[in-house]
Amino acid sequence: MSVAAVADVATQAGGRVRLAWGRLRSNRVTLAGAVIVALVMVVAILAPVIAPYPALVGNPAAVLQPPSLAHPFGTDQTGFDIFSRVLYAARLDLTIAVGAVAIAFSAGALFGALAGYVGRLPDELIMRVMDMLSAFPDFVLAMGVVAALGPSLINLIFAIALVNLPIYARLLRSRVLSVRELQYVTAARAIGNPRWRILLVHILPNSIAPLFVQSTLQAGYAILTAAGLSFIGLGIKVPDAEWGVMINMGIRYIVSGQWWITFFPGAAIAITIMGFNLIGDGLQDLLDPRRR
Amino acid sequence: MPDLLRIEGLKTYFEGPGGPVRVLDGLDLAVAQGQILGLVGESGSGKSVTALSVMRLIRPPGRIVGGRILFDGTDLLQLSEVGMRAFRGRRMGMIFQDPRGYLNPVMRVGMVMAEVFRTHAGVGRREAKERSLEMLRRVGLPAPERVLRAYPHELSGGMAQRVMIALALAGEPRLLIADEPTTALDVTVQAQIIRLLADLRRDLDLTVILITHNLSVVAEVCDEVAVMYAGQVVELAPAYQVFERSRHPYTVSLLRARPSAVRSRDLAAIPGHIPNLRRPPLGCRFQPRCFMAGPRCAAEVPALRHLEADHLSRCHYAEEVGERSGVA
Numbered sequence: 001m002s003v004a005a006v007a008d009v010a011t012q013a014g015g016r017v018r019l020a021w022g023r024l025r026s027n028r029v030t031l032a033g034a035v036i037v038a039l040v041m042v043v044a045i046l047a048p049v050i051a052p053y054p055a056l057v058g059n060p061a062a063v064l065q066p067p068s069l070a071h072p073f074g075t076d077q078t079g080f081d082i083f084s085r086v087l088y089a090a091r092l093d094l095t096i097a098v099g100a101v102a103i104a105f106s107a108g109a110l111f112g113a114l115a116g117y118v119g120r121l122p123d124e125l126i127m128r129v130m131d132m133l134s135a136f137p138d139f140v141l142a143m144g145v146v147a148a149l150g151p152s153l154i155n156l157i158f159a160i161a162l163v164n165l166p167i168y169a170r171l172l173r174s175r176v177l178s179v180r181e182l183q184y185v186t187a188a189r190a191i192g193n194p195r196w197r198i199l200l201v202h203i204l205p206n207s208i209a210p211l212f213v214q215s216t217l218q219a220g221y222a223i224l225t226a227a228g229l230s231f232i233g234l235g236i237k238v239p240d241a242e243w244g245v246m247i248n249m250g251i252r253y254i255v256s257g258q259w260w261i262t263f264f265p266g267a268a269i270a271i272t273i274m275g276f277n278l279i280g281d282g283l284q285d286l287l288d289p290r291r292r
Numbered sequence: 293m294p295d296l297l298r299i300e301g302l303k304t305y306f307e308g309p310g311g312p313v314r315v316l317d318g319l320d321l322a323v324a325q326g327q328i329l330g331l332v333g334e335s336g337s338g339k340s341v342t343a344l345s346v347m348r349l350i351r352p353p354g355r356i357v358g359g360r361i362l363f364d365g366t367d368l369l370q371l372s373e374v375g376m377r378a379f380r381g382r383r384m385g386m387i388f389q390d391p392r393g394y395l396n397p398v399m400r401v402g403m404v405m406a407e408v409f410r411t412h413a414g415v416g417r418r419e420a421k422e423r424s425l426e427m428l429r430r431v432g433l434p435a436p437e438r439v440l441r442a443y444p445h446e447l448s449g450g451m452a453q454r455v456m457i458a459l460a461l462a463g464e465p466r467l468l469i470a471d472e473p474t475t476a477l478d479v480t481v482q483a484q485i486i487r488l489l490a491d492l493r494r495d496l497d498l499t500v501i502l503i504t505h506n507l508s509v510v511a512e513v514c515d516e517v518a519v520m521y522a523g524q525v526v527e528l529a530p531a532y533q534v535f536e537r538s539r540h541p542y543t544v545s546l547l548r549a550r551p552s553a554v555r556s557r558d559l560a561a562i563p564g565h566i567p568n569l570r571r572p573p574l575g576c577r578f579q580p581r582c583f584m585a586g587p588r589c590a591a592e593v594p595a596l597r598h599l600e601a602d603h604l605s606r607c608h609y610a611e612e613v614g615e616r617s618g619v620a
Contacts, residue, residue, distance in 0.1 A: 181351065187394035190347055191408050191459060192381025195373075201407065205398045 030282020033216075036275030044090035051084035055241040064258050074260035076249060078239065082260060086268050088241040093272070096157055096226040097219040103161035105215055108168020109208070115169065116176030117199050127173070130166035138163045142225055146234040156235040160222045167218065168211055175207035182206075213283045220276035227269050243269045295362075296325040296499045297346070297467055302359035304338075304345045307352075313569045315341045317523040319359070320596055323467075323516070328493055328500040330510035330531065332546070333520035336566045339503045342520070343469045346501075347386055348376050363467070382412055384467040385460030390476045391452035395444035401455055402440030405462065412463035427458040432488055450481035457488065461496070468492075469501045474509065482506075486513055507550050511535060519543045522567050522577040525596060529603040539605040539613050541584045576608070584609055584616055 025031060043050070053059075058079035067074045073082035115126040133141065145159035179185065180203055188202045227244030229235035236242040238249055243265040250261025302319040305312035316338050323329045331339050344350050346361055348368060361368040368379065388394045396404060405424035409415055415423065421440070428436035431454040444452060453473060460468060470489060474482035490513045493500050502514060510517055510531060517534040519527040519542060527540040538544045548560035564581040567573050573580050579589035588608050596606040607613065 183388065183390065183393040184396045186344075186349055187386075187388060187456070187459075188396070189349055190380055190386040191411075192377050192379075192463060193407070193411060194377060197407075197411075201399075202396050206396070 027282045027285065029278050030286075033275045033278025033280075033282060036271060037279060040090050040272050040275065041094065043087050044094050047084075047087045047091055051081075051087045053081035053084040055080075055085050055088035056239060064253070064261075066258075067260055073264040074258070076246075076258075076261045077253065080239070082246070082264050085241040085246060086243070086264050089243045089246060089265065089268065090272075092153070092236060092240065092242045093223050093226060093269075096153070096160065097222040097276075099157040100160035100164065100222040100226075101215050101219045103157065104164035104168055104218065105211060107161070108165045109172050109204075109211060111165070112169040112172030113176055113199060113204060113207075116173035117180060117195075117203065123173075126169065130169050133162065134166040138221075139225060139228060142229060143232075143234060146229055151234050151237060153236065156226055156229060159229070160225050163225065164218050164222070167214060171210055171214055172207060175210060176203055179203050179207045213280055216276050216280035216283060220273035220280075223269060223272055223276075227265075294325060295322045296364060297501075298322045298360075298362040299342075299346070300360045300362070302342070302345060302361060303357045304341055304350060304354060305357050306354045308570070310570055312357075314572065315354070315523050315569055316345060317569070317572065319520075319524055321518055321525055321528070323499055323501060325466075325499055326493070326497055327515040328490070328502055328513055330514035330517040331501055331503045331520060332505060332507065332510055332517060334505070334546075334562075334566055337520040338523040339505075339520055340471050343386060343471045343501065343503055346469060347380060347384065348373075349386075381408065381460075381463035381465065383465050384469065385463065385465040386469040386471065387453070387456045387460050387473050389472040391449060391456045391473075392444050392447065394456060395447075395452060397444055399443075400440065401442050401444070401447070405440070405455075405459060408459055408462040423462070424458075427462055428455070431455075431458045431461075431492075432484075433458075448481075449477050450484065453477060453481075453485055454488070457485075457492070461492065461498075464496075465498075467499045467501070469503070471503045472505070473502075474504070474506070482509070489513065507547065519546065522572060523569060524577065524606065525604075526578065526606040527604065528596070529605075533603055537603075537614060539599055539603060539610045540607045541582045541609075541613055542578045544613060545581075545583070576606075584613070 059075070060079050062071065062075050063079045064077055065071055065075045071081050071083065073086060075081055111126045111130070115123040136144075142159040142163050145162060146155050149155040149158070185198060185202055188198050193202070223243075226235060227242070227247065230242050230244030231248045233248070236245050238245055246265035247262045250258065253261050299319055299321040302316050303314065304316040305314050319338070319342060321342070331342065333339055341350070341354070345356055346368070348356070350356060356369060359369070363379065363383065368376065371379070395401070402421065402424060405427070406417065406420040409420040409423050413423070424440060425436045428439055433439050433451060433454050439447070439451065439455065447455065468489075473489070474485050477485065486509055489500060489502070492498055502509070504510060514531045517529060517531045518525050519534065519540065521542050527534060527538065527543050529539070534543060535547070538547065545560070545562045549562055562581055567577055567580065573590070575590040575592055576582070576585070576594050579585040582589065586609070592608065594606050594608045596604050597610070598604055599610055609616070
């Protein structure tokens with residue numbers, strides 16, 4: 001490769017990064033979402049460093065204290081520092097969100113691609129099972145699954161993934177159905193490509209983008225569902241640091257005026273979900289051909 | 293020369309609510325090794341469906357319901373999908389009307405080309421790149437390195453069509469089916485692409501089926517011409533004979549409908565439309581629009597018959613077409 005060619009490639013790559021960054025910056029809403037989610041991730045990773053107290057060691061001498069300099073978010077009935085626990089909880093909640101979305105994305109994409117590309121009987125079988133799954137109210141289904149399998153982190157992730165599965169499968173199936181009729185797919189067949197390669201190389205890369213948008217939204221809902229299940233005692237167990245568990249632990253103290261026990265984990269849930277949703281909205285705009 | 297491709301009684305139907313649409317209904321066609329066959333006809337006469345049928349790329353609701361497609365003696369319609377794959381790309385390639393639409397938008401040209409070489413020739417990454425460059429040069433693309441790195445939207449229409457040709461020829465096929473390869477291009481580029489096809493035919497001993505509705509293109513490069521009407525071939529003859537001594541009234545009408553730069557005259561549009569292929573007219577399919585139609589035409593289906601050894605026509609009055617049309 002000549003020097004000029006190398007330079008050419010370099011500018012091309014640089015140009016693409018700059019283009020993406022430019023688009024992101026021009027869309028302040030998305031940027032805000034990205035900043036929020038990035039912050040939550042940093043907090044999760046650095047929790048042991050930045051948290052002033054451990055997550056699971058209470059101080060019996062400081063019980064039910066309101067927010068102060070020593071305890072910015074106050075303490076709960078066992079003397080746990082709410083601020084530290086809100087930080088630590090980001091780890092569990094993000095793990096659940098990412099895990100559930102990753103599983104639902106992969107399995108849903110696999111089923112959706114098979115249904116859309118193979119058609120006929122596999123299509124019918126897969127889509128009717130998806131219909132059955134989505135016939136249940138999301139939360140009730142997740143509840144049932146965790147109750148049946150027993151409350152644990154793994155089962156919680158699995159249950160949330162299962163609830164999200166049909167969304168991904170439907171989305172990809174519909175994309176595959178339209179993309180597989182496009183001209184370049186016919187051309188790929190005319191060249192003599194085997195079917196699996198046409199699906200993997202020509203159809204999937206042109207079909208998958210909406211699933212990423214969906215994932216940011218689903219990640220938010222996954223946290224909400226996880227917190228909800230933990231709140232009612234299915235999923236993460238008291239006293240582990242998880243936002244839903246923390247709200248559960250503070251619920252009896254709302255009436256008596258110790259609002260901070262439930263308020264701060266609740267706010268953490270709300271802000272994190274908002275971050276994910278803002279990213280999702282922005283991505284949707286970026287991928288919308290009418291706005292190009 | 294023996295026939296490389298021979299189509300006998302091909303029927304391709306498209307299922308619809310009102311019964312099947314008989315887009316191809318008993319199509320007969322033959323191309324000899326090394327020839328360029330022009331396939332002409334109005335829009336809707338079944339030219340593209342013929343091409344897709346030969347490649348077995350018809351998608352539901354379309355279905356090939358009968359006939360034989362003999363490629364060098366092998367009936368393609370008897371092959372399994374996997375068996376067919378050995379033919380696509382390796383023995384027959386196809387190029388299309390809108391070249392950019394037929395290139396995967398998220399893949400660089402180099403990736404698509406490497407894919408073809410690695411599939412067909414089973415070569416490694418480096419070798420595939422070498423061959424891609426060679427092939428791109430072969431189809432007359434300057435700066436092939438640059439083209440390899442380009443995405444389809446960065447190519448002009450003419451460049452994209454050259455890339456398509458390179459892709460189609462990468463597996464060294466013997467037959468190239470070109471479905472209106474120049475219709476979407478500028479006039480100057482059209483001429484270049486047609487000349488390229490003619491050169492490639494000569495250099496690579498290709499057999500070409502050139503689908504077009506541009507009769508000047510046919511006159512320029514084709515050895516043989518097949519005129520299609522309503523899913524059937526109505527005339528098949530050496531190109532000069534089709535132009536000089538048409539033996540089917542539809543061909544005569546097509547030639548009259550062609551604009552001429554020399555004589556200024558009104559274009560003679562063919563009255564009426566392509567018939568409803570769900571219920572084609574009784575007798576001859578062209579008879580409702582034909583200037584020569586007689587009582588026999590509505591009653592009796594004309595066969596595609598030999599007038600001379602190399603001239604076939606599907607008209608009861610083929611012998612009289614010359615005098616009655618006033619053409620020659």
